[in-house]
Structure formats: structure tokens, C-alpha cells
Amino acid sequence: MVFKTDELINELTTYVNSHIQYAEKLKGFNETELLKKKxxxxxxxxxxxxxxxLYAQFYNKEIRKRIDNSKYFKSTVFKSGxxxxxxxxxxxxxxxxxxxxTFKSKNPIYSELDAATVLNKFIKLQKELVELLEKSKEIDLTKTKTAITLPLLKFRLGDTLRFVIYHNExxxxQAKKALK
Incomplete structure (x- = not known):
């Protein structure tokens, strides 16, 4: 698939901003509701x-490193692999x-979690992702490659951003369903 770079980044930024708004809204729920399971x-x-x-800690760091070290400057289109x-x-x-x-290392089931801590961390990491999306506007999303959580594979930066943000969505x- 081929995307106009600016349109893709704008679409992804809209997703991330809606995720931040949702997390802010969750601050109004009590701990029992937020930790309730079906x-x-x-x-x-x-x-x-x-x-x-858990995923953002890996991907934000990887995306930042690849943006900061990319030799490929902005292209008007992104060609997905x-x-x-x-x-x-x-x-x-x-x-x-x-x-x-999911990988065992990324599975939070049975973890002792503090809702406020998780929410604040989520919001911080998503705001960081918005900044990375902004920085990615100056980089070629097709030629810049990133590692992913599967060893030996690399994705184009644009695909990594799409994967991460669609995974977040x-x-x-799923979180919305858990609260119903």
C-alpha cells in the first residue's frame, strides 16, 4: 500500500490523541472498576x-533511535512492506x-498493578509517541527501518508506527469491553 506521508502521520496522531483522552477519562473510575475482569x-x-x-517501552526507544540516526530525509509518500x-x-x-x-514478558495478567501508576505511565508514553510522530514527519518512513519485538525481523518505520498504534487501538x- 502507498500512503501520503502527512496524511498517515495525521491519522496515527489522531489515534494516539484519542488513546490519551481515553486514559485521562479512566482517571475518573475507581480502582476496583479498573481492575475488574470478566x-x-x-x-x-x-x-x-x-x-x-510494556510494548511502548521497547518501541518508543527503538523508534526514537531510528529517527535520530536516520540518513533518509522526508518523502511525500510511504510504501508499506x-x-x-x-x-x-x-x-x-x-x-x-x-x-x-502475547509474549510472556508482555503479559500483565496476575501482576500487582496500581491503576493510577499504570494510567500515568500510559499517558506519558503516549505523549512521547505523539512527539515521535511529529519528528517522523522529517524522515523517510519507507527507507528507515526499525527492529520489532520478533528477533531478526525489521519493518519500515511507517509500518512499525502503524503496527504499534493499531495494536494500541x-x-x-479491549479495555472498554472490560469496563462494560
């Missing part, structure tokens, strides 16, 4: 956000989403 194996709303925090596009699109929420397995939807 069943023993499901995640609470706070566990969904902690999962995203086959695997990167497939991975990003698979993260978009669908009506009947399949549950996906998926789990924001």
Missing part, C-alpha cells in the same frame, strides 16, 4: 494498558476479534 483469564482495563506500556502491512492491518480491531497470544477497545 473471568480469570481475561484482562482488566488496567492490564490492557499495562500491556501497551508486505509483511509490515499485513502485521499492521491484523492489529486493527474487528467486530469479532480473535484473541492473540485494539487493546483500548
Amino acid at each position: 473471568n480469570e483469564k481475561s484482562w482488566s482495563a488496567i492490564e490492557c494498558l499495562e500491556h501497551l506500556n 508486505y509483511l509490515g502491512n499485513k502485521s499492521a492491518v491484523s492489529m486493527l480491531p474487528k467486530k469479532d476479534m480473535d484473541t492473540m497470544n 485494539r487493546h483500548i477497545q
Whole structure:
């Protein structure tokens, strides 16, 4: 797929800003509501956000490093790679989403979590992601490559941004369901 770079960055920024607004809204809920689970194996709303925090710690650092060290300056278009596009699109929420397995290191289930700490960390990391999106406007999203959490694979920066933010959207939807 081919995207106009500015339009893609604007779309992704809109997603991230809505995620920040949602987390701010969650500050109005009590701890019991935020930690409530549908069943023993499901995640609470706070566990969904902690999962995203665990990924953001890796991806924000990786994205920042690649932007700061990129030799490739802005291009008006971003050409998605086959695997990167497939991975990003698979993260978009669908009506009947399949549950996906996650790495043990990124699974917050059974963790002792403080809702306020998780929310504040989430908001901080998402604001950092907004800054990275802004910086990425000056970089070629096709030629700049990033590592991903799967060893040996690299995605184009644009695909990594799409993957991370669509993954965030998926789990924001999951958090909303956990609160119903």
C-alpha cells in the first residue's frame, strides 16, 4: 500500500490523541472498576494498558533511535512492506476479534498493578509517541527501518508506527469491553 506521508502521520496522531483522552477519562473510575475482569483469564482495563506500556517501552526507544540516526530525509509518500502491512492491518480491531497470544514478558495478567501508576505511565508514553510522530514527519518512513519485538525481523518505520498504534487501538477497545 502507498500512503501520503502527512496524511498517515495525521491519522496515527489522531489515534494516539484519542488513546490519551481515553486514559485521562479512566482517571475518573475507581480502582476496583479498573481492575475488574470478566473471568480469570481475561484482562482488566488496567492490564490492557499495562500491556501497551510494556510494548511502548521497547518501541518508543527503538523508534526514537531510528529517527535520530536516520540518513533518509522526508518523502511525500510511504510504501508499506508486505509483511509490515499485513502485521499492521491484523492489529486493527474487528467486530469479532480473535484473541492473540502475547509474549510472556508482555503479559500483565496476575501482576500487582496500581491503576493510577499504570494510567500515568500510559499517558506519558503516549505523549512521547505523539512527539515521535511529529519528528517522523522529517524522515523517510519507507527507507528507515526499525527492529520489532520478533528477533531478526525489521519493518519500515511507517509500518512499525502503524503496527504499534493499531495494536494500541485494539487493546483500548479491549479495555472498554472490560469496563462494560
